[in-house]
Ligand SMILES: Cc1cc2nc3c(=O)[nH]c(=O)nc-3n(C[C@H](O)[C@H](O)[C@H](O)COP(=O)(O)OP(=O)(O)OC[C@H]3O[C@@H](n4cnc5c(N)ncnc54)[C@H](O)[C@@H]3O)c2cc1C
Ligand code: SF4
């Protein structure tokens with residue numbers, strides 16, 4: 139049983155421990171690919187950690203995909219401790235696919251600093267309260283329904299998740315850009331590569347939440363900035 | 373805080389297991405260059421007495437406050453090295469293990485240079501993590517000194533008696549309406565010739581009269597929650613629900629006999645299984661004139677790759693029985709290989725041949741054909757097909773995993789193997805334990821076994837189970853979740869809802885609603901820490917910072 143020397147294993151108690159932000163951080167450190175390997179469903183040594191992991195990794199992959207990372211760089215696999223052969227074939231297949239995708243940045247057509255900056259936006263979104271709640275509730279909703287007893291299929295849930303991920307990434311992208319200084323909607327839209335009306339929608343939503351305010355008006359173009367808020371009281 | 377970090381790294385050769393495939397000298401040399409490392413030693417076997425003593429001495433003499441061993445797998449050796457640190461006066465959780473055997477030398481045997489490079493990275497990652505480790509104290513909790521045995525066959529009864537005789541209270545749950553299991557259906561038992569029914573009746577009698585054994589027949593196990601020392605069980609007997617607490621569990625649920633529907637014209641009367649043959653023996657005189665037995669029916673094939681171990685012995689036993697009951701009856705056994713292991717089985721095999729039982733080898737590519745009044749088989753030595761007269765065909769079918777195995781494996785959170793038999797914690801080192809603490813296994817539930825083997829396993833499992841029972845207080849690994857930032861916690865309860873073990877609760881205190889960890893219930897999976905958006909929770913020895921540092925240490929160098 140032999141496999142590539144290109145992998146390093148990080149031991150965790152359970153794949154449920156994998157915080158989606160860890161995945162983003164590893165790419166910011168320069169990893170070319172990340173494979174999360176957990177138990178088979180129904181056979182999790184920690185009961186249900188692997189269901190959580192599947193959603194968390196799926197979400198990380200979506201968020202990273204939206205900011206331009208090749209999603210083939212993140213996989214979630216399942217393998218029991220008695221299945222050495224299976225592990226080897228999973229590692230080998232993943233290694234082959236990463237070799238085909240190429241080193242970080244190449245398939246993305248982005249310089250490393252540019253890619254890392256984008257991954258950082260995904261990381262902030264993955265750390266956000268909203269995405270955490272959705273992920274947390276994902277498995278529960280799928281199994282037992284929401285509080286009105288409505289059940290959702292995984293497909294429906296992922297579709298909902300999709301829009302939330304897009305919203306969160308745009309929102310955090312805007313906050314990040316504004317962190318560099320006041321900016322107009324058109325400018326923000328250009329930097330984030332989204333349509334100006336979309337950018338306006340997010341800016342207005344942020345303004346309603348009191349996170350963003352008017353910085354000034356340049357001719358007829360308003361520019362916006364982040365509203366400084368007192369640090370959280372201890 | 374600012375205590376100087378002094379890391380000692382011990383690089384093991386594992387004889388030639390590691391040193392044969394990696395350049396261990398250069399690894400040791402490399403480790404010296406890593407931050408905070410003050411001492412590096414190379415050992416032939418770090419786990420030998422010499423190696424252990426070296427670690428202990430180095431902790432004292434060199435003032436080490438972190439120990440890293442680069443060797444084999446933590447699955448088998450982490451407890452040993454943690455213990456060594458403790459004996460040397462170092463908190464055992466200031467220890468980190470780097471697996472350069474299973475992850476390097478064994479899987480990169482032909483790539484010494486690259487494998488060594490990878491081992492260098494792994495050591496660097498381990499050292500980086502070690503620097504951030506923090507001391508932990510074991511978590512102690514009271515042990516419920518009662519046991520549960522599931523399954524009342526010979527194995528389960530034996531385990532229950534052994535535990536009961538040691539003075540522990542035992543609850544024995546049997547789903548059937550009587551004790552005994554498979555043996556109730558058997559005639560004489562090989563190799564002793566004892567009667568199957570009588571053997572189990574004697575045990576059943578002891579069980580039902582035992583003051584420490586609480587017997588529950590016709591009972592269905594509904595739910596098991598908790599962990600070693602604190603399991604809560606719910607069961608239903610004839611519609612009535614009961615709930616009780618126990619500290620350990622022995623699984624002895626046996627196996628089923630494979631029913632060869634559609635194979636060799638199986639009909640249950642003229643073509644029967646060995647189990648049905650035993651019933652024929654029990655029901656009266658034996659009338660058949662020519663018996664053909666076929667071995668490995670439904671076993672050692674693509675669907676069931678394994679050998680059921682007992683069927684050769686059973687066929688030999690029953691062939692002798694036929695000859696003894698009716699000497700003029702012809703008995704032919706068609707086999708692929710005869711597994712008559714051990715002195716007694718071999719003696720039975722020879723005895724059967726002396727009595728005139730004929731053994732004929734068949735090729736699985738050319739299986740025998742059962743036809744009206746005869747069996748046609750390709751005789752390997754004669755090189756042609758021969759006809760064997762028959763008025764009874766007996767099929768030796770394997771034992772297959774019990775119907776309830778999947779359900780029980782979910783209830784108890786223990787694993788099954790590829791054939792759905794229960795899987796032990798470690799083939800060599802923990803053959804009677806599950807990977808989950810406080811749960812043990814014996815008998816056919818694990819793998820087809822003879823009565824003697826099932827009984828030995830049951831005695832062993834009972835002995836294993838009585839180790840925690842005898843302790844009264846149990847200490848749990850402190851690798852659990854901890855509220856590291858109480859201020860950050862908003863008491864939202866998301867983590868509470870997701871914890872698979874019910875180990876979290878929200879309590880209202882001075883600072884408002886905050887989460888509280890119940891450490892004895894926590895298994896350290898980390899779901900909560902990976903969920904909290906305020907990073908209020910962390911898992912000891914697997915904190916965000918420690919994992920992050922490991923990742924950084926890998927990528928900084930290779931970048
Ligand atoms: C045809 C045949 C002939 C054999 N001849 C011999 C022989 O000559 N000599 C010999 O040494 N061995 C012989 N054996 C093997 C012998 O039967 C086994 O070694 C023995 O039965 C193993 O005992 P056990 O307790 O592990 O399992 P079992 O006897 O299968 O007992 C398991 C018990 O668990 C109960 N159970 C299952 N699931 C649950 C649940 N969910 N909850 C509660 N209870 C449950 C079952 O009802 C059963 O009572 C023979 C086997 C066969 C099939
Ligand atoms: S620890 Fe985090 S997830 Fe849990 S209750 Fe507190 S804020 Fe919520």
Ligand code: SF4
Nearest residue numbers: 871894895897898900
């Ligand atoms: S680490 Fe796992 S078991 Fe422990 S409290 Fe967190 S979620 Fe529960």
